[in-house]
Each structure stands twice: as structure tokens, then as C-alpha cells.
Amino acid sequence: MRRAYLPHASHAVLNGVSQIFLQANPVCGALILVTIALYAPSLLAGTLLGLLSGTLAAWCLGYARDDIELGLYGYNPALLGLLITLVLGSSALALILVMLAGALSSPLQRRLLRLMRERGGPAVLTLAFVLFGWLALALAGMLESVAEARLVEFEVDGWGALGAMASGVGQVIFLGEPAAGLCLLLALLVADRRAALWALCGSAVGVYSALLAGATEQQALAGLAGYNPALAALALSQIHRSALIPTLGIALAIGFKLAFDQLSLPPLTMPFILACWVVALATQRDRRQPETRLV
Structure with missing residues (x-):
């Protein structure tokens, strides 16, 4: 526009x-x-x-x-x-x-x-x-x-998996309703379809990782473990065309979220920030290495 x-x-x-x-x-x-x-x-x-x-x-x-x-x-x-x-x-x-x-x-x-x-x-x-x-x-x-x-209360129904993935996107702005997450995905699709797909992917991995790590069903389906990986995947997908980097960001965001849980400190969006910083520093180092060898 x-x-x-x-x-x-x-x-x-x-x-x-x-x-x-x-x-x-x-x-x-x-x-x-x-x-x-x-x-x-x-x-x-x-x-x-x-x-x-x-x-x-x-x-x-x-x-x-x-x-x-x-x-x-x-x-x-x-x-x-x-x-x-x-x-x-x-x-x-x-x-x-x-x-x-x-x-x-x-x-x-x-x-x-x-x-x-x-x-x-x-x-x-x-x-x-x-x-x-x-x-x-x-x-x-x-x-x-x-x-x-x-946390929001909702019933687990036939589209619970998709609803949990959408909730992870919604929790970026503190909305745990699956329908709200789908509306936000629509907003993202308008701006950048690739970013929207990566956000959904990041949320899905975060939600199911939380279930595997022993989180309660309510916490997992509310998307609390999905929004940081969603943001990390979204952000890194706009800088790197390779699928490897956003995938790495998702894994790092999940790891940092678990660390904040251990500290009993509300993570907000800090796991997403740290994941992007680690990737940025690592990629900068990789670019400088050839120059260092030539000196």
C-alpha cells in the first residue's frame, strides 16, 4: 500500500x-x-x-x-x-x-x-x-x-491440533483463543505469506515440544510454548532463505523458554530475542572466517 x-x-x-x-x-x-x-x-x-x-x-x-x-x-x-x-x-x-x-x-x-x-x-x-x-x-x-x-479455557475438539498451533500465534499478543490466532495468521498472510507459514510452523513445533517435555495439556493447547518459536521462525525467515536457519531459531527459542521456566521468570518474548541474537552472531562469525584465514 x-x-x-x-x-x-x-x-x-x-x-x-x-x-x-x-x-x-x-x-x-x-x-x-x-x-x-x-x-x-x-x-x-x-x-x-x-x-x-x-x-x-x-x-x-x-x-x-x-x-x-x-x-x-x-x-x-x-x-x-x-x-x-x-x-x-x-x-x-x-x-x-x-x-x-x-x-x-x-x-x-x-x-x-x-x-x-x-x-x-x-x-x-x-x-x-x-x-x-x-x-x-x-x-x-x-x-x-x-x-x-x-491461560484460556476451551474444549479439546477435533481441530485441537490446529487450534493449538493458532493459539501459539495468538499468544504473541496475549490472545489464547484459536480463532484469534487464525485471524492473526490472516493478517500475516496479507503482509507476507512466507512469514505466516513459518510462524505457524514455529508455533506447532513449540506446542508439541511442550507436550513432550511434560507441560499440562491446558498450557500446551493455550499456545504458551508456541509464540516464541513462532516469532523466531518468522523473523529469521525474512532474513535467510534457507530453511535451516529458521529451524535453528525455533530450536533455540524452545531451549531458552525452558531455561526461563527453570528460573521462574516470565519469558515474555526474551527467548525469541536471544534465539535471533545467537543466530545473528553465528552467521556474522561465519562470514568473517574466510577473511581471517586470508590475513
């Missing part, structure tokens, strides 16, 4: 939502917002408030316009708004915390983007969301309540 069809502010907002799934596609962003409105209307206010506070803070601080329009200052605050309202509800205090966290995430995001671009570091991904999410939950004394808040 060309920029001329929408005002710049609308692009920034809708791209900010779609960047949760590493896309810069206004239609994808609009479909994600519709999905939240349909399946978790109580989280919509927090999502929009976080999204707007982070984007507006970046604009007021004079950050690069292209970055703002691409949604790079919107997706972390949107995720923070989802997380905080999921755990704390939509009280006035919770919404104030959403605005504060969303606005403060923008300076951190700018710093991380600068480090990445100037020093050639790995992608920043959702690191600002994870750090502020942990801080906000710790201050509220709710770190241990995240997993319980993300």
Missing part, C-alpha cells in the same frame, strides 16, 4: 501494530487491531494508549520521521499496553502506567536502534518491551501472574 493513501500519522500507528509481527503493513496492523477488538476488547484501550503514547513521545522528541512512520516506536508500547491491562485490568492506575511505560520506552528504543546501526549489533526486536514489562510487573508485584492470566 502506498503512503499516499493514508496520512503519515495513520501509517505510524498501523505500522506500529504490524511491527509486533515484524511487518510494516497498515492493512496487517488494522486487522490485528480488529482481532483485539473482537477477542479481547478489554485490552484494546491499553493497546491504543500504549501505541499512541510511544509514537507521540518519539514525535515530540524529534526522532527520525522514517523510523516513526515505519512503526519502530509503536510496537513496544503497544505490547506494554496489552501486557499491563491483561494483568492489572483497565483501571485508571493501570492506564497511567501504560502511558508512562509507553512514553519511556521510546528513548530506550532510540538508544538501542542507534547502537545497532552504529556498531553493527543484532536487531533490537522487542527488547524494550521485555525490559519495561519486567519492571512494570515487578513494581506491581505481578511477575508470577502473567502465565495464569494468559
Whole structure:
């Protein structure tokens, strides 16, 4: 979609939502917002408030316009708004915390983007969301309540396997309903069909790995073990055409998720970030090795 069809502010907002799934596609962003409105209307206010506070803070601080329009200052605050309202509800205090966290995430995001671009570091991904999410939950004394808040009750029926895979995609934005996950997959298909297929594959492997590792059926089918591998597969498939690299990312994300479970720390999207960083560092090293041999 060309920029001329929408005002710049609308692009920034809708791209900010779609960047949760590493896309810069206004239609994808609009479909994600519709999905939240349909399946978790109580989280919509927090999502929009976080999204707007982070984007507006970046604009007021004079950050690069292209970055703002691409949604790079919107997706972390949107995720923070989802997380905080999921755990704390939509009280006035919770919404104030959403605005504060969303606005403060923008300076951190700018710093991380600068480090990445100037020093050639790995992608920043959702690191600002994870750090502020942990801080906000710790201050509220709710770190241990995240997993319980993300569980949903649904009956295991004939399409339970597909439903669990879809739930893994939905849990990227804290939606465990299989139908919500399918709507998000549709949004991804609009933006990038290959990315959508890899996300579904990553979620499937994560869910069934959780079952093999002894997770309860409710936890596995709710998709809690699927969203990090889904994000890792999605992200790496957009950089590497080989199937091997996204597959490696899936395995690493699953391993890091198990490590966070042992630490009793809510993983949020940190396993996905770590998996992508490990792959990025490994591939950079492989590219430099021939040069080293020639010296």
C-alpha cells in the first residue's frame, strides 16, 4: 500500500501494530487491531494508549520521521499496553502506567536502534518491551501472574491440533483463543505469506515440544510454548532463505523458554530475542572466517 493513501500519522500507528509481527503493513496492523477488538476488547484501550503514547513521545522528541512512520516506536508500547491491562485490568492506575511505560520506552528504543546501526549489533526486536514489562510487573508485584492470566479455557475438539498451533500465534499478543490466532495468521498472510507459514510452523513445533517435555495439556493447547518459536521462525525467515536457519531459531527459542521456566521468570518474548541474537552472531562469525584465514 502506498503512503499516499493514508496520512503519515495513520501509517505510524498501523505500522506500529504490524511491527509486533515484524511487518510494516497498515492493512496487517488494522486487522490485528480488529482481532483485539473482537477477542479481547478489554485490552484494546491499553493497546491504543500504549501505541499512541510511544509514537507521540518519539514525535515530540524529534526522532527520525522514517523510523516513526515505519512503526519502530509503536510496537513496544503497544505490547506494554496489552501486557499491563491483561494483568492489572483497565483501571485508571493501570492506564497511567501504560502511558508512562509507553512514553519511556521510546528513548530506550532510540538508544538501542542507534547502537545497532552504529556498531553493527543484532536487531533490537522487542527488547524494550521485555525490559519495561519486567519492571512494570515487578513494581506491581505481578511477575508470577502473567502465565495464569494468559491461560484460556476451551474444549479439546477435533481441530485441537490446529487450534493449538493458532493459539501459539495468538499468544504473541496475549490472545489464547484459536480463532484469534487464525485471524492473526490472516493478517500475516496479507503482509507476507512466507512469514505466516513459518510462524505457524514455529508455533506447532513449540506446542508439541511442550507436550513432550511434560507441560499440562491446558498450557500446551493455550499456545504458551508456541509464540516464541513462532516469532523466531518468522523473523529469521525474512532474513535467510534457507530453511535451516529458521529451524535453528525455533530450536533455540524452545531451549531458552525452558531455561526461563527453570528460573521462574516470565519469558515474555526474551527467548525469541536471544534465539535471533545467537543466530545473528553465528552467521556474522561465519562470514568473517574466510577473511581471517586470508590475513
